[in-house]
Amino acid sequence: MRVVLVTGKGGVGKTTTAAATAARAAAQGHKTLVVSTDRAHSLADALDVPLLAQPTDLDGGLFAAQVDTQADFARSWAVIGRYLTALLDAGGVDPVTAEELTVLPGAEEVLSLLAVRDAARSGSYDVVVVDCAPTADTLRLLRLPEALRWWTSRLLPADRLVARAMRRASKLPSPDAAVFEAVSALQAELGDVRALLTDPASASVRLVTTPEAVVVAETRRLLTALSLHGYRVDGVVANRVFPAGGDGWSAGWAAAQRAVLDQLSGELGGLPVWEVPYAAAEPVGLAALAALGESTYAGDAIGEVPTAPTFEVERTVDGFALTLRIPCAAAGSLDLARSGDDLVVGVGGERRVLTLPSALRRCTVEGARLVDPGPSARLVVRFVPDPALWMRP
Ligand SMILES: Nc1ncnc2c1ncn2[C@@H]1O[C@H](COP(=O)(O)OP(=O)(O)OP(=O)(O)O)[C@@H](O)[C@H]1O
Numbered sequence: 001m002r003v004v005l006v007t008g009k010g011g012v013g014k015t016t017t018a019a020a021t022a023a024r025a026a027a028q029g030h031k032t033l034v035v036s037t038d039r040a041h042s043l044a045d046a047l048d049v050p051l052l053a054q055p056t057d058l059d060g061g062l063f064a065a066q067v068d069t070q071a072d073f074a075r076s077w078a079v080i081g082r083y084l085t086a087l088l089d090a091g092g093v094d095p096v097t098a099e100e101l102t103v104l105p106g107a108e109e110v111l112s113l114l115a116v117r118d119a120a121r122s123g124s125y126d127v128v129v130v131d132c133a134p135t136a137d138t139l140r141l142l143r144l145p146e147a148l149r150w151w152t153s154r155l156l157p158a159d160r161l162v163a164r165a166m167r168r169a170s171k172l173p174s175p176d177a178a179v180f181e182a183v184s185a186l187q188a189e190l191g192d193v194r195a196l197l198t199d200p201a202s203a204s205v206r207l208v209t210t211p212e213a214v215v216v217a218e219t220r221r222l223l224t225a226l227s228l229h230g231y232r233v234d235g236v237v238a239n240r241v242f243p244a245g246g247d248g249w250s251a252g253w254a255a256a257q258r259a260v261l262d263q264l265s266g267e268l269g270g271l272p273v274w275e276v277p278y279a280a281a282e283p284v285g286l287a288a289l290a291a292l293g294e295s296t297y298a299g300d301a302i303g304e305v306p307t308a309p310t311f312e313v314e315r316t317v318d319g320f321a322l323t324l325r326i327p328c329a330a331a332g333s334l335d336l337a338r339s340g341d342d343l344v345v346g347v348g349g350e351r352r353v354l355t356l357p358s359a360l361r362r363c364t365v366e367g368a369r370l371v372d373p374g375p376s377a378r379l380v381v382r383f384v385p386d387p388a389l390w391m392r393p
């Protein structure tokens with residue numbers, strides 16, 4: 001079973017590519033679902049069929065759906081929200097403000113990831129292709145499982161004894177069993193979604209770009225940002241490529257696009273770049289999308305996921321080295337901060353809060369550097385044991 005998340009800058013052809021990829025995968029014998037998590041839901045327009053949360057069978061091997069919210073999840077969210085409101089209330093925050101503060105960030109968006117997870121784990125499909133929202137929203141969405149888990153584990157420890165001691169010490173209301181259940185269910189769900197979407201055996205992200213320098217620059221930054229968060233990009237679809245030749249105007253565009261594409265291929269190392277021609281008409285409807293998918297992928301439309309670890313900790317002579325794979329990261333764009341048990345890594349404005357493995361918590365950061373700038377760029381952070389902390393039982 002494979003999940004392929006399709007994303008990229010607004011308007012580049014994500015929905016078209018997701019549908020064409022799914023149609024091609026289905027034609028190659030994989031039972032495939034294409035599902036849209038984008039609120040705009042233009043997948044139905046591209047396929048030219050009405051879609052529901054329940055998958056519609058398009059031709060026996062290809063199914064399509066647009067996600068809807070899940071009532072169960074919303075209920076556990078509500079239990080946690082009520083408890084947080086009571087906490088803030090006891091802390092002297094007025095109830096209206098408390099209620100506003102406890103609208104958990106991104107709760108609704110997480111629902112769409114859970115729907116993708118459910119489809120992937122249902123056993124009904126070999127391939128699930130996800131038509132995602134544009135770059136910024138998708139990054140926000142893919143950051144959520146880890147960020148929310150971090151947030152809930154700090155604010156609402158799943159360990160009842162720790163929570164009770166904290167509450168007793170601070171004289172704040174004690175969470176009841178329903179809150180614990182909701183928190184541990186939520187943490188398990190978020191952990192499961194992240195495990196599925198970052199597992200090289202099950203998921204990858206496919207970036208769609210158009211062959212223009214400005215769009216490619218955003219694609220490059222997206223590759224770095226997704227990698228920073230532990231997601232694996234399996235290739236780039238270069239959409240709306242002009243045919244070579246023609247009159248002066250179109251020949252000029254074709255040559256400029258070729259230069260951009262050649263540079264992009266070089267920067268991506270061995271990652272595939274699939275080129276999709278600028279069709280003479282909008283590729284709308286299953287037949288047109290299937291034809292587009294066929295001309296895009298010479299081989300298997302689903303392809304391989306890079307398996308190199310995105311995050312690694314190794315022993316060194318004097319301590320440990322933590323390595324994060326961040327292809328195409330610029331050396332000057334790195335930012336690193338230690339905050340208690342967390343390491344905050346920033347690359348070009350994108351931030352990831354990494355909860356350090358226990359051995360590294362008892363170390364100090366000795367230094368960090370970017371090695372092999374380019375497609376194999378890695379951030380290596382050196383840690384050495386802190387004698388005071390290392391002796392701590
Ligand atoms: N290769 C192509 N040739 C011709 N037209 C195309 C091609 N790919 C996409 N289009 C057209 O470009 C428009 C935008 O495509 P699409 O909706 O797939 O983009 P998107 O990235 O999903 O947009 P959004 O960011 O709004 O979700 C559509 O009208 C689509 O039919």
Ligand SMILES: [Mg+2]
Pocket residue numbers: 014015016038042043131
């Ligand atoms: Mg779209």
